[in-house]
Amino acid sequence: MKASRITALGLVAAAGLWIASGHLLPRESAESHAAIRTPEASKKLFRVAVIETGAVPHSRKLTISGRTEADRHATVFARTGGVVTELKVKRGMAVKEGDVIAVLSDDARAAQVAQGESLVTERRTELEAKRKLIATGALPKLDLVNLEAALKAAEASLGVAEAERDRGVVLAPWSGVVQEVLVEVGEAAFSFQGREIAKIVALDPMLAVVEVAERKLAGIKVGDPAKVRLVTGETAAGRIRFVAKTASQSTRTYRVEIELPNKDGAIPDGITAEVSVQLAQVAATRVPRSALTISSNGDIGVRSVEAGGRVGFIPVSVVEDEQSQMWVAGIPDRARVIVRGQDFVREGQEVEAIEAEELTATMK
DSSP: OHHHHHHHHHHHHHHHHHHHHHHHHHHHHHHHHHHHHHHHHHHOOOOEEEEEEOOOOEEEEEEEEEEEEEEEEEEEEEEOEEEEEEOOOOOOEEEOTTOEEEEEEOHHHHHHHHHHHHHHHHHHHHHHHHHHHHHHTSSSHHHHHHHHHHHHHHHHHHHHHHHHHHEEEEESSEEEEEEEEEOTTTOBBBTTTTTEEEEEEEEEEEEEEEEEEGGGGGTTOOOOEEEEEEEOEEHHHHHHHHSSSSSTTTTEEEEEEEEEETTOOOOOOTTTEEEEEEEEEEEEEEEEEEGGGEESSOEEEEEETTSSBBBBEEEOOEEOOOOOOOEOOOOOOOOOOOOOEEOOOTTOOBBBEEEEEHHHHHHO
């Protein structure tokens, strides 16, 4: 019986010790572990990569698609009737100002010129013959006035006849290229006064024409340089010649013309072109495209590390978009912009900032 009591007392004592250990030992262990982990957790901050930026004057570039357009188009008309006896040009031929394009023949015009010349000769001879008689008093002085008036009338009639004859010769109004010939030799045009003879275009200078939206019109001025890239891959340099002051009623855009030298006629009319114009300089900062993010309010900008290591947000406006970099305005000078990890932090959060070069080196 003594042995069984001693065993029972031993079991009770062991159970009591086991229950007591749950209140004493685990608490002491948890407090010790918490004491060890808390300083480590408080020191470990989220790591981000930053770059120090600087605002510099940057010339913005505006690129717009457009087309080439000949400086002048003209349709040459017949100013009188007749038969086309000569055709001096062919399609695609270059002509200079005053070159003969076609000749319209009419015998009646030649006869009128001959008649006018004969009448002028008659009136002049009569005047010279009677001038001496008038000087001697054989004829009244009033006859001299009448004879001079008759001579001037004859000369005027001759001038009209010659002008009508000259209208039969169709001339190029300015230098250009014949785009189309609309008549044939031997074709009668007696009843087609004002009929189209040929179409001419002037290819030098050539124009590059673009339509600019009203928001992008500021900074485009007459005389500013521009670069033009054709769809064929060729490039040309020119200057802005015209900026419209009235918007198109249908598109609400403004016509801008860039004048391009084209002496050899290498730039054709109506080809697609891309025009790049340098706008006025603004203070801008160059940042990686990936650095741009959106704030909780929906604003576009960049996140930065401010004094005290806390995250801030800087709203920006895009000045120019490049392939991998972007020029933006609104970032103050010497700001520390987050370029890695900006999408995993929020404003006001304390972070560990490392220069982007150092972070790249540690990752390698």
